[in-house]
Amino acid sequence: MTVRINSLNARKALEALGANIKTARLKRRISIKGFAGRIGVSESTVIRLEKGHEGVSIGTLAMACLVLGELGRISDFLDAGSDDIGLLLTRENLPKRIDGKRKRKSLPKSSSNNDKQSHSPKVDNEEGVGF
Template identity: 40%
Template sequence: MSKKQTSLTEQALSTLNLVGKQLRTARLRRNLTIEHVAGRAGLSLGTVTRLEKGDPGVSLGALTSVLTALNLETSLETVAHPAADLVGINLDSLKKRKRARTIKDDDRDLDADF
């Protein structure tokens, strides 16, 4: 059975490519071979190679394993962190400001009596 191929935007593919390059840079700075990282992460050499190339088919679990092998797992904790989501925070605050109590039909009748 083949895996379902997902179409990604150019921006998403570019981001994956950048993450792959960053993983490779981190590995080389530590003077580690792909084989060593793969062994520490419990992954195949091919999977680590695919991650470094930005392959979108590699699992999030594999990425987490490589980050852990490189002692970078805390960097994953900041991905989509609520405190860093400025767009979401702004949208949420707009919703809260707009959330005034709506007038119910019964309340309208009361207002009409005055």
Template identity: 45%
Template sequence: MTCAARKRRKITQQRLADGAGVTLPTIRRLENGDAGVSLATLAMALVVLGEGKRLADLLDVGADDVGLMLENQRLPQRVRVSRKKSTMEKPGTAEAAPSLPQNDDKFGEAF
């Protein structure tokens, strides 16, 4: 992944290593798919390659489809009203919502 991206940008392995703050052998291991390379190294390489947004998208909680699905599975089957004394106002004490004018001429034709 990083190898092709690095080559397209005409960046040497040494320049990528310097920008990511790691050694040249670490970049070589990263490009060879070594599982022992840290996620921090991959993240820094992505930033050097100008792909930091991809990393941010990966960490976006709102785009975590699996996490959202698991959260939705934990939703209760029912929502019940508490039997405790309600804090809602008594009928007739709340301000009435403003009503729309009855004359449609002010607003054009109704559909």
């Protein structure tokens, strides 16, 4: 099923991406037929990719970038470290202050016989956490 892009801005962005792929292919002097063979798709799919058609799969885009030697650009796309909006939203969601008053779990009370036998208190702590 093909998703219809109703946003003019998104459509223009896809068209620009397709044009950039075509320019990169031409600069490397790769024919449509050769490009399609390397990617593993039909020539018509390459033409649709270069026109920015929304129905072309992300896998085809990844293979096109690989053939063009630009696969790293996909993994950098919206990288969390360079996502300014995401970083701003993270900063806004940080707590304003941290309340240091936390209730501690009370230690189980031991009987007086157990106190005489052992100098260390019994602690029910399956995880081994000391605090």
